[in-house]
Amino acid sequence: MAETTDVVFAGGGIIGLAAAWEAAQRGLSVRVVDPAPGRGAAWVAAGMLAPVTESSFGEEALTRLFLAASASWPGFASRLKTATGWDTGFRACGAIAVALDASDRAQIDQLLDFQHGLGLEASRLSATDCRSLVPVLSPAVRGGALMPGDHQVDNRALVLSLIDGCVRAGVKLTSDRVVSVSLDRKGAATGVVTEGGEIYLAGTVVLAAGVDTPAIGGLPEGVLPPVRPVKGHVARLRAQPDGEAFSHTVRGLVHGHHSYLVPRADGSVVVGATSEERGYDTTVQAGAVHSLLDDARLLVPAVDEWEFVECIAGLRPASPDNAPFVGPTSVPRLLVATGHYRNGFLLAPITAESVATYIATGSVPPPLDAFPVDRRFPAARTGSDL
Numbered sequence: 458m459a460e461t462t463d464v465v466f467a468g469g470g471i472i473g474l475a476a477a478w479e480a481a482q483r484g485l486s487v488r489v490v491d492p493a494p495g496r497g498a499a500w501v502a503a504g505m506l507a508p509v510t511e512s513s514f515g516e517e518a519l520t521r522l523f524l525a526a527s528a529s530w531p532g533f534a535s536r537l538k539t540a541t542g543w544d545t546g547f548r549a550c551g552a553i554a555v556a557l558d559a560s561d562r563a564q565i566d567q568l569l570d571f572q573h574g575l576g577l578e579a580s581r582l583s584a585t586d587c588r589s590l591v592p593v594l595s596p597a598v599r600g601g602a603l604m605p606g607d608h609q610v611d612n613r614a615l616v617l618s619l620i621d622g623c624v625r626a627g628v629k630l631t632s633d634r635v636v637s638v639s640l641d642r643k644g645a646a647t648g649v650v651t652e653g654g655e656i657y658l659a660g661t662v663v664l665a666a667g668v669d670t671p672a673i674g675g676l677p678e679g680v681l682p683p684v685r686p687v688k689g690h691v692a693r694l695r696a697q698p699d700g701e702a703f704s705h706t707v708r709g710l711v712h713g714h715h716s717y718l719v720p721r722a723d724g725s726v727v728v729g730a731t732s733e734e735r736g737y738d739t740t741v742q743a744g745a746v747h748s749l750l751d752d753a754r755l756l757v758p759a760v761d762e763w764e765f766v767e768c769i770a771g772l773r774p775a776s777p778d779n780a781p782f783v784g785p786t787s788v789p790r791l792l793v794a795t796g797h798y799r800n801g802f803l804l805a806p807i808t809a810e811s812v813a814t815y816i817a818t819g820s821v822p823p824p825l826d827a828f829p830v831d832r833r834f835p836a837a838r839t840g841s842d843l
C-alpha cells in the first residue's frame with residue numbers, strides 16, 4: 458500500500474494543481490492523482506482573467522468573488538515565477554467589449570450600466586476609440602467598452618509551471634484515475650481508490666476532478682454537489698511569428714453571439730468559445746469550428762490570413778448558480794473544489810488559498826464561504842413543466 462500523505466487530490470486540472478502547489482508551499486505532504494495532469498479543460502481554456510466581462514445580471518456575490526480572485530493573481534503569478542523560473546504569461550492587458558450591430562451595442566450599454574452599478578471599472582468606447590485601441594478590428598464595429606481590469610494568463614504555460622512547481626515542492630504526481638473515496642467505520646474519508654487498483658491514504662481528500670467529480674464513488678448519495686459539463690470549442694490561430702498581434706483581449710458581440718480573441722505574446726491568438734450542453738462529448742465538430750471562425754473574422758477580418766493551428770473542445774464544470782463548490786462536504790475529511798465553470802483560471806489562486814486555509818484552520822475564508830458546498834437549488838424544470 459502506498460504511503461500516506463497529508464492531502465490527496467483527485468484531479469490535476471487547473472484547480473487541483475494550483476491547490477496542490479499551494480498546500481505543498483505551506484509544508485503539507487501532497488499527492489495528485491490524475492491520468493494526464495493539466496490536459497483536460499485547462500489545456501483547452503483561453504486563460505482569460507475577466508472579473509468584469511464575466512460578470513452577469515443577478516450574480517453580484519459571484520462578481521465580488523471574481524474581484525477578490527483577480528486581486529490575488531499578481532501575487533500568485535509572482536510566487537510561482539520565483540519558485541519555478543517560468544513565465545506564466547500573466548499579463549495585465551485589459552479587455553474591450555465590441556458590438557457589431559445596434560442590438561449588440563444596446564446589450565453592451567446595458568451591461569455597462571450593471572457594471573457601473575456595482576462600481577466596476579468599465580467605460581464606454583466609440584467605434585473610433587475601439588479601433589484606436591485595437592487597429593485590427595473591422596470597420597463594421599459599432600462601438601464598445603473598455604474593461605482595464607480584465608487580464609489573461611497563458612493557460613498552457615501556467616499548467617506547465619504548476620506541474621514543475623508541484624514537482625519541485627515534493628508533490629507526488631500519480632498517473633491514474635480516482636474511482637472512489639475510501640471511508641472508515643465512522644464514515645470519514647481515509648483516502649482514494651484508483652482505476653489501477655491502488656489505495657492512496659491521506660489526512661484530507663480533495664475532489665477536484667472538474668466534470669468527473671460527481672462520478673466518484675464510495676460516498677453516500679447527495680454528498681457530491683451537482684456539476685454538469687458545458688462543452689466549449691476553442692481555436693488557436695497564429696497571427697504572426699512573434700510579438701502580440703494586438704494589445705487587448707477582444708470580447709465581441711456578433712449579432713447576438715459571444716466571441717473572444719485573446720492575443721498571446723508569442724503572436725498566437727486564442728479564439729473562443731462555443732457553449733454547448735452536450736454531455737461528456739468532446740469531439741470537434743465542423744459546424745462549431747465554422748461558427749467560431751466566422752464570428753472571429755467578422756470582428757477581425759485579418760483572421761482570414763492567419764494560420765489555423767488547432768481547434769479542440771473541453772468541458773467546463775458548471776454548477777446550477779454558476780458559482781464554484783469549494784470546501785467541506787458532509788463526509789468528515791472530504792473536501793471538494795469544482796464547479797468553476799467559465800472561470801477556473803481566474804478562481805484558481807483564491808481556491809488554492811481557501812483549500813489550504815481550510816485544511817489548516819477548519820474554515821473556508823471569505824469570500825468563498827458565501828458559496829457552501831451543500832447549498833440547495835430549486836428543482837430543475839423538466840420537459841413536462843414547460
Ligand code: GLY
Nearest residue numbers: 689729730799800
Ligand atoms: N472563460 C471563457 C470560456 O469559458 O469560454
